[in-house]
Structures are given as structure tokens and as C-alpha cells.
Amino acid sequence: MDLRQGIGLRRLGTTADEFQQDLLSSLYYRRGTTVESASPRDAYEALAMTVRDRLADRRARTAAAHFASNPRWVYYLSAEYLLGAQLEQNLLYSGTGEVAAEAVKVLGRSLEEIEDLDVEPGLGNGGLGRLAACLVDSMATRDIPAVGYGIRYDFGIFRQTLEGGAQAERPDDWAFQGNPWEFPAPDDRQTVGFYGHTEPIAGSPTRKRWLPGEIVLGEPSHMLVPGYGTETVNIVRLWRARGSEASFDLSRFSAGQYAEAVQEAVRAENISKVLYPDDSTELGRELRLKQQYFLCSCSLRDIIRRFRLRNEDWDDFADKTVIQLNDTHPTIAIPELMRLLVDEYEVDWDKAWSITRRTFAYTCHTLLPEALETWPVHLFERLLPRHLEIIYLINMLFLREVEAHFPGDTDRIRRMSIIGEEGERRVRMAHLAVVGTEAVNGVAELHSKLLRETVLHDFADLWPAKFQNVTNGVSPRRFVKLANPRLSDLISEGLGDDSWLNDLDKLAGLERLAGDASFAERWRAVKRANKVDLAAGDPDALTDVMIKRFHEYKRQQLKLLHVITMYHRIRANPTGDWVPRVVLFAGKAAPAYHAAKSIIRLINAVGATIAADPVVAPYLKVVFAENYNVTLAERIIPAADLSEQISLAGKEASGTGNMKLALNGAITIGTLDGANIEIRARVGDENFFLFGLDAYQAADMQIHGYHPREFYDRDAELKLALDSITAGTFAGVGHEVAESLLGWDEYLTLADFRSYLDSQEEVEQTWRDPERWTRMSILNTAHSGFFSADRTVADYAARIWRVAPVTVPRED
Ligand code: B1H
The missing domain is CATH 3.40.50.2000 (Glycogen Phosphorylase B;)
Structure with a gap:
């Protein structure tokens, strides 16, 4: 199959000469410059586009093959992707590394010099974000029809510098010179609401009308995710927030109030402005919840749009769709799918709930209590009033189920509720994620076991079969x-x-x-x-x-x-x-x-x-x-x-x-x-x-009262090390570190x-x-x-997603 033939396009050449021709053509026509006057950036962009073009046909064939087979799709929802530098990867995955190295000589620069200009999109914090990138790579490599959804932050994870030995942070304006790897798709933009209120709909007990107080547009673009040693090229689709036309206040502008005229648009665009840099520590900020909902709402509407291109019956939705939640950050997708089905598509509640539960799966990445997300009920009520109503209804029906299994166990009901009632009432996102999904997994054997034994113990009691392990892997x-x-x-x-x-x-x-x-x-x-x-x-x-x-x-x-x-x-x-x-x-x-x-x-x-x-x-x-x-x-x-x-x-x-x-x-x-x-x-x-210590010994030690000073007193070398910090041996730095270790030492360092x-x-x-x-x-x-992510993906595919690969035909 060659889709280019049908429209009379030539195939791209595979020799160094042909590659060089296309490189020069990119430089001339797409950068508007010549070899003599090309800047380093021109050289980089021209090369990037030439390489990208060599994946375009595979991408077109992938889309066609997927469309034709109407397969079951995996949608990976993640607030973070640490994709890494793209040029070297795409040279490898398109098999053009050697010809490119030869061809770029015409630009008077080596491939390595050009690669040094490739800036990685730092759209993640650490392991969780990089895992997302490794998994989409392996899904493409395993020919699984998949789309990764995320946010196109203007500013990624901050750039770290050292100033006098201390960390300083600078903004990461990663795409300020543009990003040649990205394909904008403004036609697929979505509209997202926030705030406002809900109104009943006459004659329907469960449907409601939500009248949002703020409207924001989500504009997608995508990056290519080629498989290795296969034809498949999948995509990661990233959403960027934009003010709607109505957010520009022309009357204020005309009255000379220029800043006020755009303030609503600025507010809208702030949603995808910056990645929150808080790996495994939660910071309950309103803007963060807005980001999460923005990602979920745009992605779900896109998923539904794609479903409806080929299908009519909602009964088929959960058979054609699996949505994997990368931690709780995209959990609002669960009430959002309920809202779309019940309020907008008029599916009845029970059917919508059955579809929703069968569609989602949840990966938990932590055991740290401070990383388990919760949001104040009052914040939800203001920002997402309809979603809070839906969560309340989900919770009521769920707690009935618990009561039926464990009659009279009110303590258990309190522990398991999606709404935490200690102090300020809060929505427990992990509980919502467990209740609204078909499968829950941890990311290593021990982690999955501890999840079942500790933080999610009550849920594992109720639904033992729901809990699985899928050990992480890397590319x-x-x-x-x-x-x-x-x-x-x-x-x-x-x-x-x-x-x-x-x-x-x-x-x-x-x-x-x-x-x-x-x-x-x-x-x-x-x-x-x-x-x-x-x-x-x-x-x-x-x-x-x-x-x-x-x-x-x-x-x-x-x-x-x-x-x-x-x-x-x-x-x-x-x-x-x-x-x-x-x-x-x-x-x-x-x-x-x-x-x-x-x-x-x-x-x-x-x-x-x-x-x-x-x-x-x-x-x-x-x-x-x-x-x-x-x-x-x-x-x-x-x-x-x-x-x-x-x-x-x-x-x-x-x-x-x-x-x-x-x-x-x-x-x-x-x-x-x-x-x-x-x-x-x-x-x-x-x-x-x-x-x-092992995990059980450590927990025991903490339960029975841990005294770091006992270790300090008993171990002369430990004492010397800590005393020298306190005595100022290291430029007088480190008092807080020593104090915390000797005072409580939460993580048993001295032990x-x-x-x-x-x-x-x-x-x-x-x-x-x-x-x-x-x-x-x-x-x-x-x-x-x-520890290959290919194995991780095979595990998800077999045990959680139940998806089969779709082979993309080769170029003939
Ligand atoms: C991991 C996070 C995380 N676990 C909150 N949890 C975040 C939590 O911005 N936030 O709010 C960001 C990240 N990240 C890591 O996931 C685990 O600590 C690692 O042990 C694990 O390997 C990795 C991938 O599963």
C-alpha cells in the first residue's frame, strides 16, 4: 500500500543524495533561506522537517489501517509526558540516521552539532512522565492502536541552575523558537466550561443542564510516536488553552481599556501555561484542578468524536475504548464521561455508569499519603458544580453497594466514601478512580501488594479481582x-x-x-x-x-x-x-x-x-x-x-x-x-x-516508636558525620538537614x-x-x-486492555 500513489505524490528517496535534495528543499521552501545564509536554527529545522517527512507516509498508512479496522483503541490520559529529544529518536525510528549524517555535510555542520540544538519538551516531572513516554513508544512498537492525550504546557519543568551551591529555578520556555515536531490541528478544537450553575431538566431526575460561567477553547496539536521495527506511527495529542472569541472584550478595547479587554483571554490561556513542578507532593491549587479538567474534557470529546466516526451505538463504546488513567490526575474524566453521556447524549444513568466503569482503568504510582490527591468540596462546587453532583450520586450508589456487602459496618463506609469528612470535606480522587474503573494496578510487585494491604485495603476486600500488578519498564x-x-x-x-x-x-x-x-x-x-x-x-x-x-x-x-x-x-x-x-x-x-x-x-x-x-x-x-x-x-x-x-x-x-x-x-x-x-x-x-530494612520492618519500627538519637549515640561514625555538619565543617551549611535527621528522621535514614x-x-x-x-x-x-516497556505494554494489553495489535501494511 502506498497512499501517495493515489494522489500522484512521489515517494521520498532513501539514498543520501535524495535525502540531501529534500533537506535543501526544506531549507529553501520551508525556511526560506539558502545554505550560505542558513543559521544553525535553520539547519536544525530543515533537518527536522526532512526527517519528519520520512515518517509521514507511515503515519498516513497507520491512520488508514486503524480507520479501516475500527479496532478497540487504547487512550492513555496523562498530565505529563517526558518525551525526550526528538531528532535522534526519529532518525533512528525512520532508519535515516546514516543518510542524514552524510546529507547534512552540505550544510557545513555535523549531525552532532545539529542534534545539540534539539530541545527536549520537558512536559513532566520525573518517573511518571517518562513512563508515559516509554509506554506510548512501546504501544506503537507493539502495533497497538493508541493515542496519548496530554497538555501542551508553554513552560515545562523549570530549568535548574546552581547559585552558590543552591538550586535556583528558571522558566523552561522550551518552544520559544517553535517546535518542528508538532502538527497543529485547530479543526479539532474543543470547548470546555468552568464555574456557573446547574438547572434541572423537566421530566428527568438524573439529567441536568450545566450553564458554565467561563468558556475556554482547547486547541490540539500532535507529535508523532513511531514504533521501532514496525510500520505503526501513533500520536500524542496535546491540548493548549485559548480564549474564545467572546473572551476578547471589544467594547472595552474601544474604550481604551486594552489590558481589561484581554484579561479573560489571558486567564483562559493560563490553564496550559505551566507544568506544576511537584513530583509526589500535592499542592491543591485551583489552577491545577482546571488543568486536569481541561485535559479530561478535551480528550473525552475527542475520543467520542473518533468513536462516532465509525460507530453509532453507545453499547459499543466500552468495547471499542479503553482509557488508561496515569495516576489520579485525570480522574475527573470519570464524572465527565458520565456528564457527557447522561446530560448531553441522553443515555440513562445506569447504562452510562456501566459504560463508564467498563471503559476506564487506573494506574496508581504512589503509596505516600501526601501524594494521594484530594480536592476541597467547596472548590469543586464552584469550579465544576455539575461534576460534584455526579460524584455525590456515584458515591451514594457506591456506598449502598458497600452497605449491601458489609451491613452495618459504618466505619468501613466512612473510610471508603469518595468524600472525606475529616475536617474540611474533600473529594478523594483515588477512591473515585477505584470506584469508576474496571482495573486498578500498581507499578511493581511490592507496590501492588502494599496497595492492596494498606491504602486500598478496603477496596481490595470488596473487589479483589480488580487489583493487579503491572511492573514498569523502559524503552x-x-x-x-x-x-x-x-x-x-x-x-x-x-x-x-x-x-x-x-x-x-x-x-x-x-x-x-x-x-x-x-x-x-x-x-x-x-x-x-x-x-x-x-x-x-x-x-x-x-x-x-x-x-x-x-x-x-x-x-x-x-x-x-x-x-x-x-x-x-x-x-x-x-x-x-x-x-x-x-x-x-x-x-x-x-x-x-x-x-x-x-x-x-x-x-x-x-x-x-x-x-x-x-x-x-x-x-x-x-x-x-x-x-x-x-x-x-x-x-x-x-x-x-x-x-x-x-x-x-x-x-x-x-x-x-x-x-x-x-x-x-x-x-x-x-x-x-x-x-x-x-x-x-x-x-x-x-x-x-x-x-x-524491608518494608515490614520499617513499618514496624515506625509503629513502635523510632528514635534516631539511639542510632546516633551508638555509632561513632554516624555521630562524627552529623556532628561535623552541625559544627560547620561544610561552610556552615546543613543545619536543617542534621536537625531533621536527629529530630524525627521520617525515612529512617539513621536506622x-x-x-x-x-x-x-x-x-x-x-x-x-x-x-x-x-x-x-x-x-x-x-x-x-x-524491564523493557515492550513487556509492560504486552502485560497491559493482555490483562487490562484486552486489545489486539493491528498490522499496518508495508509500502509495496
Ligand atoms: C510517581 C508521582 C507523581 N509517583 C504527583 N507519583 C505528581 C505524583 O505533579 N504531581 O502532582 C507528579 C508525579 N510520580 C513515580 O512514578 C514514582 O515515585 C516512581 O516510583 C515510579 O517509578 C514512577 C512511574 O511509575
Whole structure:
């Protein structure tokens, strides 16, 4: 099939010459410039468009094949997508990397130079946003008809800089020069209401008329999501808020009140202005709820529009549609679908509820109580009055169901209610998400188990079959092939071909090479070359990395106590046989999260003190890499020897950095938390450095009264480390950190300190034996194939979505 033939379009060429012709044509016709006067940006844009064109035919064939087969669709709703840089990815996925490298020479620039101009859209905070990007990649790779829906924030996650060792934030105006990867689709714009009031409709007890007080337009554009090694090209559709025509007040404008004339439009456009930077800590702001509803309302109307192109009967809706909620952020989609069905399409309540429940599925990403979203009832009432009525009705019917199962158990009814009545009445979004969906999943085995045993225990009692686990995964294309070309080449050579890139279990074939001395030698050389590229420090030193958001539960402070202890040990024994280490931290702290920012500040102070100490500096270096994002992760991960995954057990839902690092041959030092447990089970206990309390021991310790001072008093090295902070050894910085650890230490850092240090001793013993270390490193890669997002998507497809792939015919 070639859709171009029908309309007399030529096929795009596959040779470097033909690519070059198209590149020059893009430069001339689409940028309006010539080789002689092209700016670096012109070169970048022209290349981007030339590459993009090479995916256009696959996209057209995908849309046609999907349309023709009227399949069951997966719609992924997520407030965040961390898609990463697009140019390199699209070169790989379109198979044009080599011809492009040749062709761009005509512009007098190398491909690498041009790639440096590619800005990643930072439309997410951390793991949750990157997971969304990995899953849409794998859905396309697995030929699943899918659309990802999100928000096109004008400003993504803030850019982090260090000022005097402290985090400062700058706006991330990521698309201020335009974004060549985006296709605007203004024809598909949607209208969204807010505020106002509802009115009864005569003769109908459940239908209502909602008269919103504010109207906002949602304008979509999409980015291409190509599959790897297949024809499918799916899309991520992102909504941007615009004021309606009515929001421009011409009479005020005419009266000379220019600012007042546009104030309503400005208010509307604020909805998609900026991403909230609060990973795993909730900030109940009205604008945030507006964003959530804006995403849900636009996306649902688009989903319904697409459904009605091919279908007539609402009875078919849930068979043709599955909507996956990425955490509770898009949960208002549940009452919104009810509202659309009942009020606008006049479907009766019971039927609408049955459709709704069968359509949605919910992924929970946390166990932290502060990350479980709730919204004040009064806010809902003002902003979304009709939705609150619908939620009340859903809740009433649900609580009747609970009462029928557990007659007289009023305590249970209070606990399970969608409306929390302690203090200010609030809507519990997780409860709404569980009640309104067919399936609920956690993101790693332990996490799913703890969800059933703790936060969602009552719901698991009522509906045991609803609860599942789907362990997270990561894209091997982005995080191995693109990030680590040297290792990828070596793996392909070792395995005989590169088919492992979409069949990651094949990495197990490396096991037989783990004992091969020359292969191991080359494996080591790859790691060393990656460290030279990263240039964080001595490439022969142990490169110890902790890269993730700053959060007290993740315990960067524990890593820091280890660094401080090493500092004291080396100073006490300058001629000791120390293992040289480069300790690299990277990650952002939410701007309002003061405790996390204090830890960043202390890391930098400790780093500076060590760098200035001629006794310690030869053995220990602390590096803080600014502005951690997907692009930086792709540079650090390939160079890592040791992967720090040291959260308090029971707190990290899964982690995905742990998977990326293991796949790149870093060895994990970690607790029995999140997906660490599954990594250890696969790579083998002997190839993983384990320490610390498990989740049940940690919970016990907290229940029975934890006293951090007892650990401090008993452990001279721990005492020295904390005392030196308090005494001002590190430029006087870090009092709040020490105080919090000694005062309450919410995440049991001191309790795990000694066990962590012992494990680090083991790390060093192992490092001294390079053959052994390399063998462990190879085995980590060999046995991490399970952590491909392709497997994650296969799990969702089989157990939650029940969707089948649709093969897109090849170009003939
Ligand atoms: C994760 C979040 C999150 N869990 C609220 N929860 C947010 C919560 O802006 N907000 O309001 C943003 C993000 N993110 C992470 O999800 C978990 O901590 C990781 O353990 C997990 O690997 C990741 C993907 O499942």
C-alpha cells in the first residue's frame, strides 16, 4: 500500500543524495533561506522537517489501517509526558540516521552539532512522565492502536541552575523558537466550561443542564510516536488553552481599556501555561484542578468524536475504548464521561455508569499519603458544580453497594466514601478512580501488594479481582541504543544481530559471554569510554550515581552521610588504600520543598569542601550535575558503575532509573523497595548489593516508636558525620538537614546507615577485582530484559486492555 500513489505524490528517496535534495528543499521552501545564509536554527529545522517527512507516509498508512479496522483503541490520559529529544529518536525510528549524517555535510555542520540544538519538551516531572513516554513508544512498537492525550504546557519543568551551591529555578520556555515536531490541528478544537450553575431538566431526575460561567477553547496539536521495527506511527495529542472569541472584550478595547479587554483571554490561556513542578507532593491549587479538567474534557470529546466516526451505538463504546488513567490526575474524566453521556447524549444513568466503569482503568504510582490527591468540596462546587453532583450520586450508589456487602459496618463506609469528612470535606480522587474503573494496578510487585494491604485495603476486600500488578519498564531504544551506542554495538556483536532491541529477553544470550575474557575486556572499555565522554572525573574511578528527583524518602541524605564518612575516614588515614570514587548526584527539587533544597545545598557544600582538601580530593569527588532531564540522563546512565536505589523500603512505588542503569551494566546498591526487588530476583542476589530494612520492618519500627538519637549515640561514625555538619565543617551549611535527621528522621535514614556502609564496603571489595565486577555488570544487563516497556505494554494489553495489535501494511 502506498497512499501517495493515489494522489500522484512521489515517494521520498532513501539514498543520501535524495535525502540531501529534500533537506535543501526544506531549507529553501520551508525556511526560506539558502545554505550560505542558513543559521544553525535553520539547519536544525530543515533537518527536522526532512526527517519528519520520512515518517509521514507511515503515519498516513497507520491512520488508514486503524480507520479501516475500527479496532478497540487504547487512550492513555496523562498530565505529563517526558518525551525526550526528538531528532535522534526519529532518525533512528525512520532508519535515516546514516543518510542524514552524510546529507547534512552540505550544510557545513555535523549531525552532532545539529542534534545539540534539539530541545527536549520537558512536559513532566520525573518517573511518571517518562513512563508515559516509554509506554506510548512501546504501544506503537507493539502495533497497538493508541493515542496519548496530554497538555501542551508553554513552560515545562523549570530549568535548574546552581547559585552558590543552591538550586535556583528558571522558566523552561522550551518552544520559544517553535517546535518542528508538532502538527497543529485547530479543526479539532474543543470547548470546555468552568464555574456557573446547574438547572434541572423537566421530566428527568438524573439529567441536568450545566450553564458554565467561563468558556475556554482547547486547541490540539500532535507529535508523532513511531514504533521501532514496525510500520505503526501513533500520536500524542496535546491540548493548549485559548480564549474564545467572546473572551476578547471589544467594547472595552474601544474604550481604551486594552489590558481589561484581554484579561479573560489571558486567564483562559493560563490553564496550559505551566507544568506544576511537584513530583509526589500535592499542592491543591485551583489552577491545577482546571488543568486536569481541561485535559479530561478535551480528550473525552475527542475520543467520542473518533468513536462516532465509525460507530453509532453507545453499547459499543466500552468495547471499542479503553482509557488508561496515569495516576489520579485525570480522574475527573470519570464524572465527565458520565456528564457527557447522561446530560448531553441522553443515555440513562445506569447504562452510562456501566459504560463508564467498563471503559476506564487506573494506574496508581504512589503509596505516600501526601501524594494521594484530594480536592476541597467547596472548590469543586464552584469550579465544576455539575461534576460534584455526579460524584455525590456515584458515591451514594457506591456506598449502598458497600452497605449491601458489609451491613452495618459504618466505619468501613466512612473510610471508603469518595468524600472525606475529616475536617474540611474533600473529594478523594483515588477512591473515585477505584470506584469508576474496571482495573486498578500498581507499578511493581511490592507496590501492588502494599496497595492492596494498606491504602486500598478496603477496596481490595470488596473487589479483589480488580487489583493487579503491572511492573514498569523502559524503552531499550532510547535508554540503550540511543544513549549508549558503544554498548549497543557490542551487545549486537555478541548476540549476532540487533533483534534484542525489540525483544529484550534476548539479552540473556550475553550470559554465556560473561566469562569470556576478551568480551569482558571490551565491555570494560565501553564503560570507560562512556566515562571519558561524560567527563565527570577520573574515568578509572568508581562512578557512583544517584540521579532522580530530590525527595526525603529517596534518601539522598543517606548517600551524603556515606560521602561525609568517607571524607572523615580518608582524613584520618591519608595513606590508606582507598578506592577512588566519583559520586555524581543529579535531580531537581520542587521549588517549594525546602527540606529537599537543603539537601542539594549540603551536597554542594560537602563537594566544595572535599575538592579543596588535598588529602581527600585524590580519592573522592562529589559532582552535582545541573538540570537533570532526559537528555542528561542519556549521558550519565551509560557511564555509571554503581546505581544508588536507596529509598526507604515501602516508599518508592517502582523506580525506573534503577532499570535503565541495570540495563546499562551498572550494579545496584539498594533496599528491598519498588522494582529493586524484581531486579535483584532476576540479576541474582550475588550481583546486587542489598542493605537495609524491608518494608515490614520499617513499618514496624515506625509503629513502635523510632528514635534516631539511639542510632546516633551508638555509632561513632554516624555521630562524627552529623556532628561535623552541625559544627560547620561544610561552610556552615546543613543545619536543617542534621536537625531533621536527629529530630524525627521520617525515612529512617539513621536506622539504615550502618547497613548501608557495610554494603558500600562490599562494593569496594568487589571493585578491587575488575574481572568480577565486569562479570557482574554483564550479568546485570543480560538479566534485565524483563524491564523493557515492550513487556509492560504486552502485560497491559493482555490483562487490562484486552486489545489486539493491528498490522499496518508495508509500502509495496
Ligand atoms: C510517581 C508521582 C507523581 N509517583 C504527583 N507519583 C505528581 C505524583 O505533579 N504531581 O502532582 C507528579 C508525579 N510520580 C513515580 O512514578 C514514582 O515515585 C516512581 O516510583 C515510579 O517509578 C514512577 C512511574 O511509575
